[in-house]
Structure formats: structure tokens, C-alpha cells
Amino acid sequence: MSNAPHYPFTAVVGMDDLRLALLLNAVSPAVGGVLVRGEKGTAKSTAVRALAALMPDVDVVAGCRFSCAPGAPDPGCPDGPHEAAPGTARPARMVELPVGASEDRLVGALDIERALADGVKAFEPGLLADAHRGVLYVDEVNLLHDHLVDLLLDAAAMGASYVEREGVSVRHAARFLLVGTMNPEEGELRPQLLDRFGLTVEVAASREPEQRVEVVRRRLAHDDDPAAFAARWADEEAALRERVADARTLLPRVELGDAALRQIAATCAAFEVDGMRADIVMARTATALAAWAGRADVREEDVRQAALLALPHRRRRNPFDAPGLDEDRLDETLERFGGDDRPDPDTDPDPDPGTDPSGPDGGGGGGVPPQGQGPESGPPAEQPGPSESSTGQPEPSEPAGAPAAGAGAGDRSAERAAEPFRTKVLSVPGLGEGAAGRRSRARTEHGRTTGARRPRGTLSKLHLAATVQAAAPHQRARGRSGPGLVVRRDDLRQATREGREGNLVLFVVDASGSMAARRRMGSVKGAVLSLLLDAYQRRDKVGLVTFRGTGAEVALPPTSSVDAAAARLEELPTGGRTPLAAGLLKAHDVLRVERLRDPSRRPLLVVVTDGRATGARGGDALALAGRAARLHAAEGTAAVVVDCEAGPVRLGLAGNLARDLGGTAVTLDELRADSIVGLVRDVRAATGTDSTVRNRRAA
Incomplete structure (x- = not known):
């Protein structure tokens, strides 16, 4: 593996919203992470990987594989207890979760063979343990298998990871900053995981030639000599790291007033987001924005920016809804519920938001498309006109000279789809072995147990009854003298399971x-x-x-x-x-x-x-x-x-x-x-x- 330095965060061209969202999470990890959506080749992964260099160092118990804090170690830590254990500082970790990782790689592996035969609880920590008090990064998070998504959701909700294998269990703390990148063209996220990301950012490649030239110039310079390129940006990186540390120090002193809280609650209600997580994330984001600006009070502009980062992905009602936020409606809500403690109440003298043609950023009509259907290509589709055939014949027959596909003479304009409905389950008969999903029957790693077999390679899912049944006839020959069962490798049986696959x-x-x-x-x-x-x-x-x-x-x-x-x-x-x-x-x-x-x-x-x-x-x-x-x-x-x-x-x-x-x-x-x-x-x-x-x- 190459030890070349990562691309510097401060050398990323443009991407203002992405950089701000990542920095806010560095200031306040309680914001809850970032989901970065965008087309391929837009420096999503580059910016995320560069974030680790800006994170403050972490104090950990020396020798603890689970990164316990010296002042408040986890009482249930598998490497504990840590009474009066010395501490040491190390850089914050950026742990990457591969899309194709196994369950054991994520949560850790428990050696069932040693647990049964020797009574030893041997546990090898996984990526969740490595990411504790750091960053867990998932590239192409929308392609992550369902069983890994479930484990991530459990760990994010409880702040801990549980590994259980046939009555033998291990628990350790797992609190991490979750950052994911995805290309929407390759599929959407499950709503439960989508809601777990505090903020979301849409990125796209710049269409400005000068900016694209600068991107290429910097990328080539980095690839030619990564160390020299990193040295050129060392001062900017140090200054930004110091600003993050200062904002972290200021964060506990930032005051979130009642007026800002009313605006946050009113905004979430106006955009009909589900649950209360959006309100909490907006409050934390607005507080982090104030600290980042060096202020001890939350202002209306902080609430507005927090809404633009925290709400778009929470407004989707089905996978066909485009994420987004109507900024005019947002400004109306903030104006309506603004309090007397706003820093400058006279900045908007126009009492009627509909009389000013310019938007909040000075733009005219180039805003967010009307709420509901999202952007469309071309003008709205019209219903077919009276020129369509409506004869009483069973079906109209096309004339012999009907045009080919794409020709205009016989074409009708695209007709809008009727309202979708819940369909019957269509499935593939038989038993498959495909990717995990929810349609057809398949042999899977997760599901109901249907039988047992000898393990091929490392044992992961023990079939306890079959193992005992295989070992029982040999106890006298093996010299069993106590209550314990003498189990050997040949006795172990792997559970075969049946679940559902995607087709x-x-x-x-x-x-x-x-x-x-x-x-x-x-x-x-x-x-x-x-x-x-x-x-x-x-x-x-x-x-x-x-x-x-x-x-x-x-x-x-x-x-x-x-x-x-x-x-x-x-x-x-x-x-x-x-x-x-x-x-x-x-x-x-x-x-x-x-x-x-x-x-x-x-x-x-x-x-x-x-x-x-x-x-x-x-x-x-x-x-x-x-x-x-x-x-x-x-x-x-x-x-x-x-x-x-x-x-x-x-x-x-x-x-x-x-x-x-x-x-x-x-x-x-x-x-x-x-x-x-x-x-x-x-x-x-x-x-x-x-x-x-x-x-x-x-x-």
C-alpha cells in the first residue's frame, strides 16, 4: 500500500457546500455525518479522505484495541478494565468500509471453535471498532448489502456493536462519524439509512472552463509529486486545522436562542419532514455554523444554511422524488417565524416576498423547480389531443406506412403515468444463490436455518444441535470424564440458511x-x-x-x-x-x-x-x-x-x-x-x- 500523502483538503477546487458540510462535522461530530451525492468523477472521495488530516488528535488508552478514552473508558470494553490506565494521543482514524465486506469484517470475528473446545472468548475487532471516535467512510454506500446496512443502523442507533454467536457474545462501544458517497444513477439508499446521515450535499462538476483547468492542473501536480504538492499546501492545511480546533473550543459556549429554535421547528413542520431527527440535526448544525463563524449566538443565516444541508434528503416520500428544497418557501418560513432577537431585523425591507423578482441570492427565475414532481426535460407533457384514434374496433391497426421508432409522423407525445399502486409479489421459482434482496427464495448468509453441513473454510454460522449430534457418539472414545462436551474440528457443522435474493x-x-x-x-x-x-x-x-x-x-x-x-x-x-x-x-x-x-x-x-x-x-x-x-x-x-x-x-x-x-x-x-x-x-x-x-x- 502506498504511503503517499492524501490530496490536501484546502487544494480541492470549488465544492463549497461539500467542504462546509465536512468541516461542520469535524467541528461537531454530533451533527451526524454527511451523505455526498453526485455524478462520477466529481472529487467526492478525494474530499472525504482529505478530511482526516483536519480532525483533532484523539486521546486513547494505551494498548486498547477499541480506542477507549482514558478519562471515561467503556466499562464493558473487551480489553478492559482500564482503571488508571495511561493515555496516549493518536491521529483520528478514517476507516473505509468496502461495499463487498463480510459481516465479520465489519463487526469483528468471534472464534467459535476455540469458544466451544477451549472455553476461550477470542475476538478479533472489526471495522466498527477501528472507527470508534473517528470516521467511518463508505464509498458507493447505496450499493452496500442489506445485512451490512442493518448492522450500521444498529451501531449508529445504540453507539455500540454486538457480536453474538450461539450464546457467546461480545459488546464494545462504536460511536463514529458516518460519511458516505454515492452516484444516484446506481440506485438510491434505503430510507432508514438515508435518515441516519445528518447532512446531505449534491455535487456536480463545474461547467466553468477556468475552474476545470485549475482542477486538472492541481491533480496532475499532485500525481507527479504528492509530497511536494502536499508541502505547497501545508500552511493552508495547518491554518484550517487550527480553525477547526478553535471552533470546537467555542462550540460549548454557543447559545441557541428561542427564536432560532422556533425557526427550526417551523421550518421542519413547513416541509413536512418525518420524525424529530431533522429538528435536532438542524439545531446542532446551526450551532456548529455559529462556532465555525467565530460567534457565540445562532443567527437566522445559520438556521437557513442548516436547513439547506439537513432537510433535502428527508423530504423524499418515495424513491422517485428528487431531493431538494424550495428556497423561496424556506425564506418565507424564516421571515414569518423570525424573532426580535435577530441580529439585523431591517435587512429585508420588503414586506411582501412576492413583489420582489430577485431571489434570496439575487437571482431571478433560476431557482428550485416547483415542489412535487421535480425537474423535467422540456415543457410539461400534455394529454393526447383529439387527433387520436377512438374507433369502435377492438384495436386500431396501424397503416402500412407507419413510421419507424423515432420518426415523427405516427408518434404521440409521452403520456403521464397513472398513480402507482402496491403490486402483487412476482418472484422467480426455485432456490437461487444471488445477491441479498427481498424477492425470490435463495440460499443466503442470513435467514431461517434449514439444515447443516460441514464448514468450508472458516466457521461463521454454527449449527449447534448438529454439532452436538456429530460429537455425541465419540465422547467415550475421546475419554470424556467431566460435564463438558469434547468437540473436535470434524464435529463442527455450519448452518445452511434460506432467505431472499434480489433479481x-x-x-x-x-x-x-x-x-x-x-x-x-x-x-x-x-x-x-x-x-x-x-x-x-x-x-x-x-x-x-x-x-x-x-x-x-x-x-x-x-x-x-x-x-x-x-x-x-x-x-x-x-x-x-x-x-x-x-x-x-x-x-x-x-x-x-x-x-x-x-x-x-x-x-x-x-x-x-x-x-x-x-x-x-x-x-x-x-x-x-x-x-x-x-x-x-x-x-x-x-x-x-x-x-x-x-x-x-x-x-x-x-x-x-x-x-x-x-x-x-x-x-x-x-x-x-x-x-x-x-x-x-x-x-x-x-x-x-x-x-x-x-x-x-x-x-
Whole structure:
């Protein structure tokens, strides 16, 4: 590992909000950490790693692996007791948690073999112990496995880490500053972990040529000679470190007045954030801002800046909501609930915030987009106009000269999705071994115990009953004389467990002209949006293939970001012919590549169509689609067809497609978890009366 110095914090160009958020946490770790969101290549990790050099040294008990404070050691420390133990100072640690780390690497490893055979409680501390009283940094935190997220949440809530293995347990203190970076394009965070970050910052690369030039110049200089580059910035680093120390010293003397508290409470209420954590974080952040400014009182500008850092990520109601804060509304709230103890009440002479066209920063109309749907590309989408076909035929047929996908003549503007709903659980049959998730059955490290086997490598999950059963017949031969059980390595049994895995859910959406008839596309998009929300909650990867005109395209390659899929779906126009076979073949290509990239993640193909197929070969279109569907069936791909056919006359083409795919078909109504159809089906299955229906369908 290289010992080259990290890139200096003071050499980071721009990124004012990011640097401020990190420095506030250095001043007051009680703020609760920082989540940094931004596109790749924006110096997120560089700035975070540089923070460690600015943190004050930590006094620890000499020789304690858990960083106990000499004046107040942890009474339950595994290395204790520490009565009158000498202390020593060391730099604050920046501990990085890899996304693919194991549970034992995070919380520590307990040697079960020695505990059972020798009665020795041998514990090897993990990353949580290393990060105690320091910084725990998670790069790509949104890709962290669920079981590690649960452990982080427990440690953050309790300030301690517990390691338990079959009745043998170890506890140690684990209070750390949690800092995470993520690229939103790769998926969002679970709401519970999102709320644990005190502050959030959105970063993006500068569009100013001069600033970009300076970034490149400094980066090249650092890479050529890191030590010389660090020496150039040593004075600035020392000055900033001293300012952090001074702010820490001033922090206990900062007064948070009643007027500031009223503004904090009113702001959190006005933006409808859940719980009280936002109020507490805002109060701590405003206090840290005052200390950072060298003041002993909290002012309105501190409250405003605290709101901009602490509230945006707490306003999201679902994963499709863009984080953000309406600054005009924030200023109105602060003005309305401002008290007489504001430092300068005459700075805003305009009593009517609506009469001044300039914003709080002097800008005109370039503010935050209206609250609700977030930014959109282009003007608001309109409902299809009266030019659409509305004949009484079962389905309209496209003219022979219908344009290809992307051509304008037969296209209709993108129709808005209907309100999402809770869907039935769609799962892949069988037992998988993929990434941890919440959709299909799988062999996992966590879940209910289903059996036992001999351990391969280090024993982590002991099956106690199976171990005792294996050792019991050999006790006399091993000379057992006391109450204890003589256990050897060959007796140990590893528990096998069954839980849930995340899948690759590939959507194949029919965007042809027949799907736009009778304004159906809004309902179809609402259904797919509902399935995307379900995929987010079940920790799946998602992909989107669309077909219309003369071909199909991959609208979104497989990704963990359901936000991106929802955005592509919202912008999806309709029109043209129905090249169903092309859509299925394109999906086949996508899945073939994904099997090579991630062979353990099982796919679920969701085809959203009315089953119609048109194309250049006329009557052969359905036959071609059937052959393409049987390719998926031959490879064992689990498939569900969402039947979008509507009207009094139904051709049942989606059901035929489902049979060719070797899957099942559900209607839009049946897709709803609370649908009447689903309730009737469940009752019939429970009473045995559904057999008649199944026999009729088989006939």
C-alpha cells in the first residue's frame, strides 16, 4: 500500500457546500455525518479522505484495541478494565468500509471453535471498532448489502456493536462519524439509512472552463509529486486545522436562542419532514455554523444554511422524488417565524416576498423547480389531443406506412403515468444463490436455518444441535470424564440458511400505437412504475427494453437505479407498429450479456403488452414472436406477461405469449395487491373451488 500523502483538503477546487458540510462535522461530530451525492468523477472521495488530516488528535488508552478514552473508558470494553490506565494521543482514524465486506469484517470475528473446545472468548475487532471516535467512510454506500446496512443502523442507533454467536457474545462501544458517497444513477439508499446521515450535499462538476483547468492542473501536480504538492499546501492545511480546533473550543459556549429554535421547528413542520431527527440535526448544525463563524449566538443565516444541508434528503416520500428544497418557501418560513432577537431585523425591507423578482441570492427565475414532481426535460407533457384514434374496433391497426421508432409522423407525445399502486409479489421459482434482496427464495448468509453441513473454510454460522449430534457418539472414545462436551474440528457443522435474493427485473414494454389507443398508456406506465417501486423495495436491478415502429431499443441497461428507469418510462412516446419479436430478441441479448456479468443473479422477464404483433412480414409477426418467446423458455428464464388488452372483445394473445414464454399472464387489475380479482382467486384456492376453473383453462 502506498504511503503517499492524501490530496490536501484546502487544494480541492470549488465544492463549497461539500467542504462546509465536512468541516461542520469535524467541528461537531454530533451533527451526524454527511451523505455526498453526485455524478462520477466529481472529487467526492478525494474530499472525504482529505478530511482526516483536519480532525483533532484523539486521546486513547494505551494498548486498547477499541480506542477507549482514558478519562471515561467503556466499562464493558473487551480489553478492559482500564482503571488508571495511561493515555496516549493518536491521529483520528478514517476507516473505509468496502461495499463487498463480510459481516465479520465489519463487526469483528468471534472464534467459535476455540469458544466451544477451549472455553476461550477470542475476538478479533472489526471495522466498527477501528472507527470508534473517528470516521467511518463508505464509498458507493447505496450499493452496500442489506445485512451490512442493518448492522450500521444498529451501531449508529445504540453507539455500540454486538457480536453474538450461539450464546457467546461480545459488546464494545462504536460511536463514529458516518460519511458516505454515492452516484444516484446506481440506485438510491434505503430510507432508514438515508435518515441516519445528518447532512446531505449534491455535487456536480463545474461547467466553468477556468475552474476545470485549475482542477486538472492541481491533480496532475499532485500525481507527479504528492509530497511536494502536499508541502505547497501545508500552511493552508495547518491554518484550517487550527480553525477547526478553535471552533470546537467555542462550540460549548454557543447559545441557541428561542427564536432560532422556533425557526427550526417551523421550518421542519413547513416541509413536512418525518420524525424529530431533522429538528435536532438542524439545531446542532446551526450551532456548529455559529462556532465555525467565530460567534457565540445562532443567527437566522445559520438556521437557513442548516436547513439547506439537513432537510433535502428527508423530504423524499418515495424513491422517485428528487431531493431538494424550495428556497423561496424556506425564506418565507424564516421571515414569518423570525424573532426580535435577530441580529439585523431591517435587512429585508420588503414586506411582501412576492413583489420582489430577485431571489434570496439575487437571482431571478433560476431557482428550485416547483415542489412535487421535480425537474423535467422540456415543457410539461400534455394529454393526447383529439387527433387520436377512438374507433369502435377492438384495436386500431396501424397503416402500412407507419413510421419507424423515432420518426415523427405516427408518434404521440409521452403520456403521464397513472398513480402507482402496491403490486402483487412476482418472484422467480426455485432456490437461487444471488445477491441479498427481498424477492425470490435463495440460499443466503442470513435467514431461517434449514439444515447443516460441514464448514468450508472458516466457521461463521454454527449449527449447534448438529454439532452436538456429530460429537455425541465419540465422547467415550475421546475419554470424556467431566460435564463438558469434547468437540473436535470434524464435529463442527455450519448452518445452511434460506432467505431472499434480489433479481434482475427486465421490463419489455410495448410502446406501439395499439397501446396508446383509448388513452391506455397512462395506465400501463402506472403499472410499470408500480413494479419499479416494488423492485426498489426488494433491492433488484432493473432494465428497460421498449419496442415500437420497426424495432426495439434498450432504453435503460440493467442498473440498480429505479429512478433512471422511472425517468425513461415517463418520457416514453408511443406510436407505430408492434414489433413484438424484436422486443423479445433484444431482451434475450440483454439477458445473455447479464448472465456473463453476474451469473448468480437470476432474471425475471416482465413483458407489458396486449400481445398483438405487426411488422413487415404481416401474418408471420405472431409466429416470429412465438419463436422469440420460446428462446427465453429454453433458457429457463422466469417470465410474467402483463396483459394490457382492453375493451369488450379480447383476443387472448397475451395468454398465448405467456405460454410460449413458459410463464404466467396477469391483467392490469390482477397486478394490484388489493384487487378484487386477487381476493376471489385467493378464496377459491383456499376452499378448493378453483380446481374447476383450472380444469376449464386446461381444456
